[in-house]
Amino acid sequence: DSGVTQTPKHLITATGQRVTLRCSPRSGDLSVYWYQQSLDQGLQFLIQYYNGEERAKGNILERFSAQQFPDLHSELNLSSLELGDSALYFCASSVEAGGAGKLFFGSGTQLSVL
Amino acid sequence: GENVEQHPSTLSVQEGDSAVIKCTYSDSASNYFPWYKQELGKRPQLIIDIRSNVGEKKDQRIAVTLNKTAKHFSLHITETQPEDSAVYFCAASNGRDDKIIFGKGTRLHILP
Numbered sequence: 001d002s003g004v005t006q007t008p009k010h011l012i013t014a015t016g017q018r019v020t021l022r023c024s025p026r027s028g029d030l031s032v033y034w035y036q037q038s039l040d041q042g043l044q045f046l047i048q049y050y051n052g053e054e055r056a057k058g059n060i061l062e063r064f065s066a067q068q069f070p071d072l073h074s075e076l077n078l079s080s081l082e083l084g085d086s087a088l089y090f091c092a093s094s095v096e097a098g099g100a101g102k103l104f105f106g107s108g109t110q111l112s113v114l
Numbered sequence: 115g116e117n118v119e120q121h122p123s124t125l126s127v128q129e130g131d132s133a134v135i136k137c138t139y140s141d142s143a144s145n146y147f148p149w150y151k152q153e154l155g156k157r158p159q160l161i162i163d164i165r166s167n168v169g170e171k172k173d174q175r176i177a178v179t180l181n182k183t184a185k186h187f188s189l190h191i192t193e194t195q196p197e198d199s200a201v202y203f204c205a206a207s208n209g210r211d212d213k214i215i216f217g218k219g220t221r222l223h224i225l226p
Contacts, residue, residue, distance in 0.1 A: 002157060033214065042120075042218035043158070043203060056212035090157065100146045100209035105157040 003027065004093050006106035014114055018079040021109045025072055025093030031055075032074040033094070033103060034066060038087040049074055050097050081113045116141040118206050120217025128225050133194055135220045137204035138186040144206040147180060147187045148214070152201045161202075162189070191222075199224045 003026035013019055025032050034046040045058030049068035060066075063081075068074040078085060088110050092103040117140040127133045139147075148163035164171045164178045164187065171178050175194075180187040191198055204217045 002159075031212070035216075040218070043205075043216040045213060045215055048212045050212065058213065058215075097212065098209045099207035099212045099214045102148070102160050102163070103150075103158075103214065105159070107157050 002104040002106065004091060004104050004106035006089075006091055006109050008109060009107065010110045010112075012112045012114065013081060015081055015083060017081050017113075018077065019081065019111065021076040021078070021089055021091075021111075023074045023076070023091035023093075023106055025074070025091075026095075026104050029093035029095050029104070030072065031094040031097060031101075032068055032072070033092045034060075034074070034076050035090045035092065036087045037090060037108070043090070046076070048099070055097070056099070078111070083113050086111055086113045116144060116206055116208070116213060116215040118204060118215050118217040120204050120220055122220060123218065124221045124223070126223040126225055127194055129194055129196065131194055133189075133191045133198070133222055135189045135202055135204070135222070136186060137188070137206075137217050138184075139206040139215075140185070141206065141208055142185065143208040143210070144185075145209050146207040146214075147178070148205050148207075149176075149178060149189050150203045150205065150216075152203065152219075154200070158203060194224050196224050196226070198222060 005024040030051040046060040048056040145166035150158040152158040
């Protein structure tokens with residue numbers, strides 16, 4: 001167990017819908033990263049927060065948004081869902097800022113868009 | 115931005131032989147290079163990392179080498195065992211812009 005909690009584990013929804021994925025980092029970790037994992041694309045970096053502030057953006061679509069709350073948990077919101085959004089979404093936390101430390105991954109949320 | 119290329123995408127080796135996975139990166143400012151292992155149906159876990167002030171790091175049967183001039187780094191697994199079968203990801207970070215960029219992964223099969 002990495003200490004990072006993601007809910008829900010599975011999510012099935014229809015095209016055009018909106019979903020929210022939740023992540024609680026390890027106790028004491030201030031950084032939260034979101035990654036999308038699809039079969040042939042590896043781990044695609046979406047966005048990163050540090051102590052409530054957005055610090056880095058990757059290949060995140062405009063239909064996607066995220067935030068980190070004062071208690072340090074984070075939510076990833078996916079809207080106007082398309083079939084191609086089906087993937088495994090991981091969050092990871094780290095005690096370090098700057099991207100120079102070990103990432104602890106949650107168990108992921110498997111999103112299926114039908 | 116940073117781009118990390120990883121190859122091969124699939125690698126099969128006989129149990130007991132060595133496996134080598136190679137990665138190249140584009141950002142010359144990158145200074146942190148972790149490797150993650152993801153077993154089937156599980157989360158990625160860090161297995162070894164190296165920082166730019168060293169050229170090689172070992173941990174039992176795994177080692178990582180870094181060539182900053184050529185901007186490439188490699189993972190070496192010796193005396194492979196069945197439990198080494200997994201997907202391995204390399205990554206790179208410059209330690210400043212909060213991004214950790216991953217390669218597309220290598221699926222390693224250990225053959226009996």
